[in-house]
Amino acid sequence: AAYGSNIARFFRLKYKHVILLIACASAGVMAAIFNAPVAAIVFVLEVLVLNLSMASIVPLLLSASSATLMSYFFVEQDVIFYSEIFQKIDYKLIDVPSFILLGVITGFVSVYFKRMYVYIEGLFEKIATKRMRLLVGGVALGVCLFFFPSLYGEGYSEINMSVRGDYSYLFDNTVFTILRDNIFAVIFLFIAVILVKVIATSVTFGSGGVGGVFAPSLFIGANIGFLYAVIFQYFDIYVSTSVFVLLGMGGMIAGVLHAPLTGIFLIADITTGYSLFVPLMLVSAISFLTVRMFESHSVYTYLLARRKQLLSHNKDKSVLTLLNINKLIETDFMPISINANLGELIEVIKVSKRNIFPVLDDEQRLHGIIKLDDIRQIMFDETQYKKIDVRTLMHMPQYYFSPDDHMGDVVKAIQKTKHYNFPILKNGRYVGFISRASIFSEYRKITAYFSED
The missing domain is CATH 3.10.580.10 (CBS-domain)
Known part of the structure; x- marks a missing residue:
C-alpha cells in the first residue's frame, strides 16, 4: 500500500488512480505471500472499499496474477502453507452443527480481540512518554514470550504444524514440557495461547511497535480449530483436525477483519481447491454475524471511525x-x-x-x-x-x-x-x-x- 501510494503521489495521479494503485500493490503482496490471488482481490475489494468495476478489476487481476507468478519463479508454489498438507481434506454432513458452533466461537473470540485491542491501546495512551511505552511494552511481551514461546513471530510454522495435527509447539522450550501428555494441560495451553496472543498483539501496537492483525488472526483461528478438534477427539468423536484448523482460520479472518469473503476465499486458495467451500461459508458468515451483533467496526476501521475519518462503500457517508x-x-x-x-x-x-x-x-x-x-x-x-x-x-x-x-x-x-x-x-x-x-x-x-x- 505504501509503495502504491508513493508511486501515485510521484506521478500526481488523480484520486481514483491513487486508490487503485494502493489496491493493486496490496493485492499483489497478499497474492504472493499466501499463494492466494483470488483471496487477494476479494480482500482489497472488501476491506479497502474499492468499487467493483471493469476499470478496477482488470488491474487487480493483472497485479495479483503477476505477483503470484513472480513468487512461483523464486520460491515455487510452496510459499507459507505447504500444499501437500491439504491433499486429504474431507468432512461429513454430520459435522455441520459443529461448523455452526465453531462460527459462533470464532465470532466471540473476534469480539474479545477487538475489545482487548481497544482496551490495551487506551492503557498505553495514558503513558506520557514513548520511551516508557516501549519499556512497558517490552517487559509485557517478554513475560508473554517466556511462558508461551510459540507467540513469537508471525506463527506460520505453528499453523502448518496445527494443520498436520502436531501441537508440540505448545510445549517446546517452555516450563510446561513435563505436562506434554496431559490432555487437560494441552487444553489449558491452547486456551492460554489464544487469549495471550491477542494481548501480545495489542501490546505490540500500543507500545509503538509495528505489527499486523492478519497473521495473528490466522494463528488464533488455527489454534481455536485445533483445540476444537482435540476436545472432540478426547470424547472419541472423530473429526478432521486439518478441516477445523482451516475453518477456524477462516472464521477469525471473517470476524476480526469483518471480511467474511476474504476468510472464505483465502482458505479456499491456500488449500488449492474448493472442497471446504460450504463449511467455510457457514463458519465465516456466522462468525461475521456474531461479531456484528457486538461491534460495528473492525480492528482496522475503529480508529478511523473514532476520528470520524472512515470511508465506506456508502458514497454519501464517505x-x-x-x-x-x-x-x-x-x-x-x-x-x-x-x-x-x-x-x-x-x-x-x-x-x-x-x-x-x-x-x-x-x-x-x-x-x-x-x-x-x-x-x-x-x-x-x-x-x-x-x-x-x-x-x-x-x-x-x-x-x-x-x-x-x-x-x-x-x-x-x-x-x-x-x-x-x-x-x-x-x-x-x-x-x-x-x-x-x-x-x-x-x-x-x-x-x-x-x-x-
Whole structure:
C-alpha cells in the first residue's frame, strides 16, 4: 500500500488512480505471500472499499496474477502453507452443527480481540512518554514470550504444524514440557495461547511497535480449530483436525477483519481447491454475524471511525466524512451587542449583506440570533428604536455546532429543520455560521473529485 501510494503521489495521479494503485500493490503482496490471488482481490475489494468495476478489476487481476507468478519463479508454489498438507481434506454432513458452533466461537473470540485491542491501546495512551511505552511494552511481551514461546513471530510454522495435527509447539522450550501428555494441560495451553496472543498483539501496537492483525488472526483461528478438534477427539468423536484448523482460520479472518469473503476465499486458495467451500461459508458468515451483533467496526476501521475519518462503500457517508466544517465557516455575518437596542440593530442592518445577526456579549459568547424576517414589521417604526431591546428580539437556535463536529450531524439538522444557516461555536464562543449552500457546493466538488476518471 505504501509503495502504491508513493508511486501515485510521484506521478500526481488523480484520486481514483491513487486508490487503485494502493489496491493493486496490496493485492499483489497478499497474492504472493499466501499463494492466494483470488483471496487477494476479494480482500482489497472488501476491506479497502474499492468499487467493483471493469476499470478496477482488470488491474487487480493483472497485479495479483503477476505477483503470484513472480513468487512461483523464486520460491515455487510452496510459499507459507505447504500444499501437500491439504491433499486429504474431507468432512461429513454430520459435522455441520459443529461448523455452526465453531462460527459462533470464532465470532466471540473476534469480539474479545477487538475489545482487548481497544482496551490495551487506551492503557498505553495514558503513558506520557514513548520511551516508557516501549519499556512497558517490552517487559509485557517478554513475560508473554517466556511462558508461551510459540507467540513469537508471525506463527506460520505453528499453523502448518496445527494443520498436520502436531501441537508440540505448545510445549517446546517452555516450563510446561513435563505436562506434554496431559490432555487437560494441552487444553489449558491452547486456551492460554489464544487469549495471550491477542494481548501480545495489542501490546505490540500500543507500545509503538509495528505489527499486523492478519497473521495473528490466522494463528488464533488455527489454534481455536485445533483445540476444537482435540476436545472432540478426547470424547472419541472423530473429526478432521486439518478441516477445523482451516475453518477456524477462516472464521477469525471473517470476524476480526469483518471480511467474511476474504476468510472464505483465502482458505479456499491456500488449500488449492474448493472442497471446504460450504463449511467455510457457514463458519465465516456466522462468525461475521456474531461479531456484528457486538461491534460495528473492525480492528482496522475503529480508529478511523473514532476520528470520524472512515470511508465506506456508502458514497454519501464517505463524502460527508471528508467535508470539514472548519473550511466552510462563513464569518461575514455582522454581530450585534446583547446590550443594544432596536435602533442600533437597524444601523447594523444598513451595512450588512446577510439577513441573520448573531447576538454576542463582550466575551464573544453567543446569546441568540435575530433574523431579518423577525423584525420586518417593526424595523421602520422609529418610535420603537430606543424602547425595544435586542434581548427581546433574539432567540437561541435549536441547533449549533463546533468546528470539530461531524458534517453528518449538520446534514441531519438541515433535514430536520429546513434551516439554511447554523451557528458555529468553539468553547462557547461565536466563530461564524455554516450554510446549506456552502455544504452543497463543497459536496458537489468532492463528489466530482471522486468520480473523475
